[in-house]
Amino acid sequence: MREKPRASELLAWYDRHARDMPWRVPPGARKAGQRPDPYAVWLSEVMLQQTTVAAVRGYFHRFTLRWPTVSDLAAAQDTQVMAEWAGLGYYARARNLMKCARTVVAEHGGEFPDTREGLQALPGIGPYTASAIAAIAFGRPETVVDGNVERVMARLYDVATPLPTAKKELTQLADGITPDQRPGDYAQAVMDLGATICTPRNPACGICPWRAPCRARAAGTAPDLPLKLPKKPKPVRVGYAYVGRRADGAWLMERRPDSGLLGGMLGWPGSDWAEIPPAPAPPLPADWHMLTEEARHTFTHFHLRLKVLIADLPVDAAADHGHFIPRDEFRPSDLPTAMRKVFDLAHSAFTAVSTGPAEDR
DNA sequence: TACGCGTGGTG
DNA sequence: TCACCAAGCGT
Numbered sequence: 001m002r003e004k005p006r007a008s009e010l011l012a013w014y015d016r017h018a019r020d021m022p023w024r025v026p027p028g029a030r031k032a033g034q035r036p037d038p039y040a041v042w043l044s045e046v047m048l049q050q051t052t053v054a055a056v057r058g059y060f061h062r063f064t065l066r067w068p069t070v071s072d073l074a075a076a077q078d079t080q081v082m083a084e085w086a087g088l089g090y091y092a093r094a095r096n097l098m099k100c101a102r103t104v105v106a107e108h109g110g111e112f113p114d115t116r117e118g119l120q121a122l123p124g125i126g127p128y129t130a131s132a133i134a135a136i137a138f139g140r141p142e143t144v145v146d147g148n149v150e151r152v153m154a155r156l157y158d159v160a161t162p163l164p165t166a167k168k169e170l171t172q173l174a175d176g177i178t179p180d181q182r183p184g185d186y187a188q189a190v191m192d193l194g195a196t197i198c199t200p201r202n203p204a205c206g207i208c209p210w211r212a213p214c215r216a217r218a219a220g221t222a223p224d225l226p227l228k229l230p231k232k233p234k235p236v237r238v239g240y241a242y243v244g245r246r247a248d249g250a251w252l253m254e255r256r257p258d259s260g261l262l263g264g265m266l267g268w269p270g271s272d273w274a275e276i277p278p279a280p281a282p283p284l285p286a287d288w289h290m291l292t293e294e295a296r297h298t299f300t301h302f303h304l305r306l307k308v309l310i311a312d313l314p315v316d317a318a319a320d321h322g323h324f325i326p327r328d329e330f331r332p333s334d335l336p337t338a339m340r341k342v343f344d345l346a347h348s349a350f351t352a353v354s355t356g357p358a359e360d361r
Numbered sequence: 362t363a364c365g366c367g368t369g370g371t372g
Numbered sequence: 373t374c375a376c377c378a379a380g381c382g383t
Contacts, residue, residue, distance in 0.1 A: 044379085045379065046379095046380095047379090048378085048379040048380095049378090049379065049380045049381070050366090050367085050368095050377095050378060050379080050380055050381090051367085051368075051369095051378065051379075051380095052368090052369075052370075052377090052378050052379090053378085053379080054369085054370080055368070055369065055370090055378090056379090087367090087368075087369095088367080088368075089366085089367025089368045089369090090366060090367055090368085090380085090381085091366080091367080092365095092366065092381075092382075093366095093380090093381080096381080096382085123381095123382095124380095124381070124382090125381085126380055126381045126382080127380085127381090128379070128380060128381085129379085129380075129381085132379070144379085146378095146379045146380075147377090147378065147379070147380085148378090148379065149379095164362090164363095187379095188379095191379055194378095194379090195378085195379085200376085200377065200378085201371085201372075201376090201377090202372095231375090231376085232364095234375095260365085260366085261365080261366070261367090262366090262367085263366090297367090297368095298367090298368085298374095299365095299366075299367060299368090300365070300366050300367060300368095301364080301365065301366075336367075336368090337367070337368060337369090338367085338368095
């Protein structure tokens with residue numbers, strides 16, 4: 001083992017192994033003076049919060065194609081943005097995305113602030129994202145601390161304190177390595193190291209550019225770090241979802257309240273979701289038919305089992321809650337995944353009926 | 362400080 | 373099948 005890890009060692013590795021991403025300026029082009037579009041950096045960083053690169057790529061492509069600038073996004077309709085975000089999860093990010101875009105346009109002339117402090121004052125931009133944008137888009141020497149950095153630092157310095165207690169200590173350790181030169185490339189280099197070499201499981205210590213100064217590698221503790229406090233078990237909640245299809249093909253749906261779980265997203269009418277089975281809650285009287293199979297979905301803090309009921313509704317059906325989405329405006333991809341699973345089951349059941357034996361039609 | 366907040370990949 | 377995990381933020 002050798003003394004202290006140096007940023008230069010990681011930057012040299014990044015020059016050879018940087019991953020190619022649509023929101024990135026590669027290290028060669030960055031040295032030639034090219035800077036990434038702050039809008040693209042912001043959008044990608046928000047999408048990447050607690051989300052994998054693989055999941056983000058397609059969404060980033062569609063968003064930038066549809067809304068090429070922050071002004072375009074600020075002018076978009078809420079429902080369009082929520083529909084485009086559907087499936088990516090953590091929907092408060094999409095609501096804050098619109099708030100942030102509109103603030104940048106209304107209060108900053110359509111240009112993102114170029115300091116960490118200015119950025120962190122915007123909706124949906126916390127300590128990590130503010131530092132990341134400041135470093136990557138504006139070349140500020142800010143220390144970026146995300147899950148990758150925490151893991152890499154915990155291993156480099158063999159920190160046995162469990163997260164989240166260790167966060168402050170790991171931040172200080174990271175701050176001691178952050179360079180004044182190429183802070184943006186350095187931030188992305190640590191992410192790439194954490195994603196490809198210093199991975200949560202089975203780290204590839206043998207080919208790590210920081211293998212020499214890594215204390216956990218010397219101690220043999222790298223695969224076990226960072227330690228984390230045990231998590232609470234997830235309870236099972238149950239509920240009812242009602243998929244009503246009108247004779248003209250329109251679907252009865254609800255826009256969920258703007259805050260809370262799946263806030264602002266489309267959903268099927270139904271009961272509460274609770275550990276003690278709630279009462280059925282049909283949105284209108286009809287010949288509801290319960291499917292044999294339940295829709296199962298796991299959220300951050302509970303497992304959900306939804307009993308799905310379907311019904312054919314007359315063209316003049318009227319519901320107290322919700323509204324009908326015309327057949328040609330309904331896209332399953334606009335729904336959050338839990339609701340799309342419900343639709344998939346219902347759609348199969350509707351299809352099975354309509355293609356069944358002739359005497360059933 | 363602790364919790365609420367999604368989803369898809371992985372071993 | 374299932375727990376764990378991924379570029380956190382807001383309250």
